[in-house]
Amino acid sequence: MLATSVIMFREVLEAALIIAIVLGTSRGIAGRGRWVVGGIGLGLLGALIVAFLANVASSVFSGNGQSILNATILLSAVAMLTWHNVWMSSHGRKYSSAVTAVGSSVQSGHRPLLALLVITFAAVMREGSEAVLFIWAIATGGEQSLDMLLGGMGGVVAGIMVGLLLYLGLLRIPVRHFFSITSWLILLLSAGLAAQAAGFLNQAGLLPSLGNGVWNTSNILSQTSLIGQLLHILVGYIARPTGIQVVFYIGTFLIILTLMHTCGKKRDKRLKTVKIPS
Amino acid sequence: MRPIFLLPTILACVFSFNGSALATESPPVVLTIHDNRFEPEQLSLPSGIKLKLLIRNLDAIPTEFESFDLSREVIVPGHGEVTIYVGPLESGSYQFFNDFNHEMRGSIVVTPNVK
Numbered sequence: 001m002l003a004t005s006v007i008m009f010r011e012v013l014e015a016a017l018i019i020a021i022v023l024g025t026s027r028g029i030a031g032r033g034r035w036v037v038g039g040i041g042l043g044l045l046g047a048l049i050v051a052f053l054a055n056v057a058s059s060v061f062s063g064n065g066q067s068i069l070n071a072t073i074l075l076s077a078v079a080m081l082t083w084h085n086v087w088m089s090s091h092g093r094k095y096s097s098a099v100t101a102v103g104s105s106v107q108s109g110h111r112p113l114l115a116l117l118v119i120t121f122a123a124v125m126r127e128g129s130e131a132v133l134f135i136w137a138i139a140t141g142g143e144q145s146l147d148m149l150l151g152g153m154g155g156v157v158a159g160i161m162v163g164l165l166l167y168l169g170l171l172r173i174p175v176r177h178f179f180s181i182t183s184w185l186i187l188l189l190s191a192g193l194a195a196q197a198a199g200f201l202n203q204a205g206l207l208p209s210l211g212n213g214v215w216n217t218s219n220i221l222s223q224t225s226l227i228g229q230l231l232h233i234l235v236g237y238i239a240r241p242t243g244i245q246v247v248f249y250i251g252t253f254l255i256i257l258t259l260m261h262t263c264g265k266k267r268d269k270r271l272k273t274v275k276i277p278s
Numbered sequence: 279m280r281p282i283f284l285l286p287t288i289l290a291c292v293f294s295f296n297g298s299a300l301a302t303e304s305p306p307v308v309l310t311i312h313d314n315r316f317e318p319e320q321l322s323l324p325s326g327i328k329l330k331l332l333i334r335n336l337d338a339i340p341t342e343f344e345s346f347d348l349s350r351e352v353i354v355p356g357h358g359e360v361t362i363y364v365g366p367l368e369s370g371s372y373q374f375f376n377d378f379n380h381e382m383r384g385s386i387v388v389t390p391n392v393k
Contacts, residue, residue, distance in 0.1 A: 003380065010377075054340060054355045062360050066352060130342060133353060134378045137339040199349035205363040209328075212348075213368045223346040240347050 001151035004138060008155030011131040014233045015043075016163025018077075018123040021189060022116055024170030025088065025182040032116055039117040043124025050129035051136065067204035070126065074197035077122040080115040081190040082256050085183050087112045090263040131156075183260065185234070191253040192236020198248035210243025306330040306361060309384075311341050311354060316374075316384040324391035326366045334359040341382070345374035348386070 019036065026032045050069075054061055138148045173181055201207040218239040221228045231237035236249055307329050310317040314337065323329060333343050335354040343360075344351045348367075354360050367388045376382035 007378065007380070054353055054358075061353065061355055061358060064361075066360065067362065070351075130353065130377070133340045133342070137356075137378055140339060199351075203350050203352065203362045205328075205330075209366065211368070212365075218347065238346075238349065240349075242349055245349060 001147050004148040004151035005155035005158065007134060008131060008152040009158045010155075010229065011127050011134065012156050012159025013162060013229070015123040015127040016159045017166055017230075017233050018189070019120055020163040020167040020170065021182070021185055022081075022084070022119050024167050025084070025186060026112075026116060027171065029113070031113060035113045035117045036120050039120025040124050042117070043121045044128055046121065046125035047128030047132050050125065051132035054129070054133055055136065064204040064206070067200045068206070071197040071200035071204070073122045073126050074193045074200070077119050078190045078194045078197070078252060080112075080118040080122075081186050081193070082259065084112045084115040084119070085186045085190070085256060086259045086263050087115075088179060089183055089260040090266065187253060187256050187260075188235040189233075190256055191249045192232070192234070194252035195236050195238060195241065195245040195249040198244045199242065202242060202244050207244050210247065212240065212242045214241050214243055214246050216240045306332040309333045309343075311335040311337055311376075311382075313337065314379060314382055316376075316382060319384040321384070321386045323365070323367065323386055323388050325369045325388045326391045328363060328365045330361055331364045332359060332361050340378065342377035343374060344377040345372060347372040348374065350374070351377070 019040070023032070023036060135149065135152055138152065139145050170182065198207060202209050216239065221231070221237070221239060223229060223232055223237070223239045228237065228239065238245060241249075307321065307323065309321060309331060311333065333341075333352070333354050335341055335356060335358055338356040340356050340358075341354045342351065343354055343362075348364060350362060350364065352360050352362050364386070365388075367386070369388050369390050372386040372388065374384055374386065
């Protein structure tokens, strides 16, 4: 029963943390709740479909399909997180004053609401399909299955609780540091997801591994440990990465950072040109 | 500027590697899942070679083949099989396990490839 809850906890944790981060970073944006809930709903639906296909049409899974699907989901999440972050860096600061007033929301033309939906959808579908398959496996497993299902439910609740804690923690960050801290969080999260995607594309034989001896810190901080797993999700920690994962991590990090700076500068220029005539 | 346009660029890069990656094709190494065990539990492979690993699940329930050491993660449906690529690897030991049942584990031992 305990083993089951640990496994379910791990499956739920990644999705819960990602949702906590996008919810935390998008505070003050009107209508975000509906889009995030929509993303969760679609993600669960997608998870059920994937799990169903895995059981019924296992031939769909025999080739590269599964790895490419995972890589695509992860890379779409990275693209959307990038959009979200770049948008926040060019519009976010004007929210700083707005979010301090409790309950106020700001309306704007191109809010990255679709990004919130896609990120949530991606996180829930990826982890959810594994969770559904696991539950299915233990439900058909025999006499102990009720006990194990209860354990699994416990794991789900625990995973959601950790996500909730992170969300509440994010809300406690003082407003003047809020945007710099959350944009760094998203930057590192995105780079980590891109590295995961590189792993899947390499697994599918579509990318070279570029070696596997970059470093090995499994003995110092194993990815099986809770801290190792938390760091893996939040900042993309990999104990024994392949070269291509390091390349994707650094590449994504630099691209997003550059975009954030370029768009942030444009905004500063706009503000200046408005100020001069007055 | 919309970073959404990054995705096609990334994918284009990905697929441009395609040809070179497939050039080193070799016959698959088979790993079987039977009665909640990996068979063999220890796979011996030569270093420096990219291998196709065929994981065949003879059990009715799905397995999630996962390895932090190899950065591999793939679901093997009940009575199904999947193929993934592994390596080229350096000499050493690489652990793998079933993420749905952590008592199911095994390892790949890579020894220097003497030509």
